[in-house]
Amino acid sequence: AYSAKVMEHFSNPHNVGEIKDADGVGEVGNPKCGDIMRMYIKVDNDVITDVKFMTFGCGAAIATSSMATDLVKGKTIPEALKLTNKAVMEALDGLPAIKVHCSVLAEQAIKAAVSDYYRRR
């Protein structure tokens, strides 16, 4: 039921880990399943130069975060804030309807990390 791209990003996720000296850290929880996503960003001159994530969430959360971090890396903050979970799911050739709630974690965690970055400045 999962697309080849979802399975690829699930089996070999990109950008997993922590950034010790992150400029922003966002943590969000999923009210539906209780899973947590943490996103770390490094920012240089308004550009997201590095991004990593950690999650206890399911395969769909891992695949969407892997894709979402790929999509915002190297982008400016205003560009990154435009990323929607719908765009991430499209980039992955879709997700089963029951897993859409998992894809929301990545979008929200990026926004939370950016908010944290602005708060720290």
Next chain:
Amino acid sequence: AYSAKVMEHFSNPHNVGEIKDADGVGEVGNPKCGDIMRMYIKVDNDVITDVKFMTFGCGAAIATSSMATDLVKGKTIPEALKLTNKAVMEALDGLPAIKVHCSVLAEQAIKAAVSDYYRRR
């Protein structure tokens, strides 16, 4: 919020994979989050000699399956059928309430694999 044992089994799960010539295979889905768990067993003289699992599920599903497979390996089928998700959670020093639904997958998948084994005989 997760116990040290949960984190240990999540980071380094036991018995992950497939058994190509399994004697029983059980697949169950979680109506709450849409995750799927597949369990493979090898049976010799009513004893579960090997067991492996595959899941797209979250960290709690992985940790409970890792522990559950450890607990049924080497046991007789009647003993394995007595395993409850409550006992698995206790062996893991507990799970947050919102993640209890994830622990049900492992118990159900073992029972489904045993049913499949009986069906094949």
